[in-house]
Amino acid sequence: MPPFDLGRPAKIGAQDVHPCGACPVRSLTVCAAFEEEELNRLAEIVQLQRIDAHQTIFSEGDPAMNLFNVTAGTVKLYKLLPDGRRQITGFLFSGDFLGLSVNDRYAYSAETVAVTSICRFPRRHMELLLDEFPKLQRRLFGMASNELAAAQDQMLLLGRKTAREKIASFLLGLSQRAVRRGQRDNPVQVPMSRSDIADFLGLTTETVSRTFTQLKANGIIRLLEGGKVQIVDNRKILEIAEGS
Amino acid sequence: MPPFDLGRPAKIGAQDVHPCGACPVRSLTVCAAFEEEELNRLAEIVQLQRIDAHQTIFSEGDPAMNLFNVTAGTVKLYKLLPDGRRQITGFLFSGDFLGLSVNDRYAYSAETVAVTSICRFPRRHMELLLDEFPKLQRRLFGMASNELAAAQDQMLLLGRKTAREKIASFLLGLSQRAVRRGQRDNPVQVPMSRSDIADFLGLTTETVSRTFTQLKANGIIRLLEGGKVQIVDNRKILEIAEGS
DNA sequence: CGATATCTTGAGGAATCTCAATACTAGTGG
DNA sequence: CCACTAGTATTGAGATTCCTCAAGATATCG
Numbered sequence A, B: 001m002p003p004f005d006l007g008r009p010a011k012i013g014a015q016d017v018h019p020c021g022a023c024p025v026r027s028l029t030v031c032a033a034f035e036e037e038e039l040n041r042l043a044e045i046v047q048l049q050r051i052d053a054h055q056t057i058f059s060e061g062d063p064a065m066n067l068f069n070v071t072a073g074t075v076k077l078y079k080l081l082p083d084g085r086r087q088i089t090g091f092l093f094s095g096d097f098l099g100l101s102v103n104d105r106y107a108y109s110a111e112t113v114a115v116t117s118i119c120r121f122p123r124r125h126m127e128l129l130l131d132e133f134p135k136l137q138r139r140l141f142g143m144a145s146n147e148l149a150a151a152q153d154q155m156l157l158l159g160r161k162t163a164r165e166k167i168a169s170f171l172l173g174l175s176q177r178a179v180r181r182g183q184r185d186n187p188v189q190v191p192m193s194r195s196d197i198a199d200f201l202g203l204t205t206e207t208v209s210r211t212f213t214q215l216k217a218n219g220i221i222r223l224l225e226g227g228k229v230q231i232v233d234n235r236k237i238l239e240i241a242e243g244s
Numbered sequence C: 001c002g003a004t005a006t007c008t009t010g011a012g013g014a015a016t017c018t019c020a021a022t023a024c025t026a027g028t029g030g
Numbered sequence D: 001c002c003a004c005t006a007g008t009a010t011t012g013a014g015a016t017t018c019c020t021c022a023a024g025a026t027a028t029c030g
Helices: A036-045 A123-132 A134-160 A163-180 A194-201 A205-217 A234-242 B036-045 B123-132 B134-160 B163-180 B194-201 B205-217 B234-242
Strands: A047-051 A056-058 A066-072 A075-080 A086-092 A109-112 A116-122 A221-223 A228-231 B047-051 B056-058 B066-072 B075-080 B086-092 B109-112 B116-122 B221-223 B228-231
Touching: A036 A116, A036 A123, A066 A123, A075 A194, A075 B134, A086 A134, A086 A194, A086 B134, A116 A123, A123 A134, A134 A163, A134 B075, A134 B086, A134 B134, A134 B194, A163 A194, A163 A205, A163 A228, A163 A234, A194 A205, A194 B134, A205 A221, B036 B116, B036 B123, B066 B123, B075 B194, B086 B134, B086 B194, B116 B123, B123 B134, B134 B163, B163 B194, B163 B205, B163 B228, B163 B234, B194 B205, B205 B221
Parallel strands: none
Antiparallel strands: A047 A116, A056 A109, A066 A116, A075 A086, A075 A109, A221 A228, B047 B116, B056 B109, B066 B116, B075 B086, B075 B109, B221 B228
16 A cells, blocks of 8 residues: 655745644644644644555554554554454544554554545654643643543453444444534544444454444434435433443 | 551651662662752652552543552553453552642552552652752653553554464563663563453453463463473564564 | 463354445546 | 446445453462
8 A cells, every 4th residue: 555645735934824823723732732822833843645545654664654643534543463363443533542552663554544635744743842842742741642542441441341332332422522523423434444443443343333223223323425424312322332 | 448547658867878869770760860969859858669569650630649659569450341341451560650730630550569669759849849949840751652652562562463363462561671770581470360461451360370381382482380480482472472 | 279360262144345336526628 | 418437335244363251270479
């Protein structure tokens, strides 16, 4: 899979309103660490990119040259076993951050699920900013802490929940994250394929499909067109998700 | 389960060699961010504690008052479902760090596996130090990044590996971490119970036991007394762990 | 040295996976 | 605008891994 084309990079010039100032998701992102008057420091080093669906952003093991911020669309992060088994470790939406590295290499691959816009920050520049703006460091640390907590929730899901509980948790999670982004939480937008959902939840596509069908038959959800899922019985789905 | 007694807190006095200066695992810990002459700043706020096996350090949902550093022994972190199903999200050894919180509450419970020594840092004091020592912030962020990468590896294990591959990965992981601490890597010390291993790997104790037996029968490992496991065929166990 | 935990082994069952066929959806070209 | 095609999703039947329940063996601790 070839890395995405740069496409049409956002023009970043003195005559432009700098992109960060107008960023609609700034409050959600790492960039919230900056005051209005400091934003030009970010704008100097950022590259805005639009990427088609199903494009590789970077692959596990690549030198970690950049950090990224998703401003629109959906991205998936995943790891592979040599024989091709795949585990998706997270889905990212607008406001989410990616590109943390260990030993200067990415520890996972990143691919777009749908058309996506991202801000790209060269890591070396970012590191200079980290020294200059302790707030940024703090913000990044806070976001990493949140991700760590989410990872632990996901471990609980993968290790101990049934297929039914996994799907319920997944839908609730999508719904709750939509709220935080200020998007509608019901019906939930589910932009990823059954296969992606399966690789995120440690299931097969068939089991994912069967479980959706079962929840639908129980009157708990409704499958709508355009990959939307309506949560009919919110109370019930919450019960299922928590395994009670 | 009651929170552990303070036991015999280390005396911290002017006449003492301050504990951090003599700390044998400092280079592994968050404390490595400090120069010799800055260590007294840490020593001022630290409380050294020795805790018996199977004691709760804190529980999920508790207000996150402290950060901790393990200096000896073994700790497990876990999350529970309402019906008692448990997922252990990590084992900690000397040099490891715990106590990161979300919304000022611990997101998981922590319990000692064996007799353990920890350094306790009041979070409020630590936060002041964070402002004063950007190096500390940096170090903490680096450790969180590493934990995040480990969490992703664990998700791959939980979602996509077989029981055999899980056990092989587990033993290798223990072995590799022992090396980093400068302890012997073979035979591997396995201080936790079958039940803990099961709850870490998303299996049952019976399956863990059967898989150990099977690896032993294959001549890949040998089960020694005192919870030690000798890796006989390193090459083979590596192959199994990576699923090839 | 006995009591109690933990660990191992066995047999049967259940959830999920695999393989296979069919149905649906979305994009493409006539 | 509609038929065609390729990918995606659903459904079915049988296989498999791992789990559950139960008993026996071993280790640990007072």
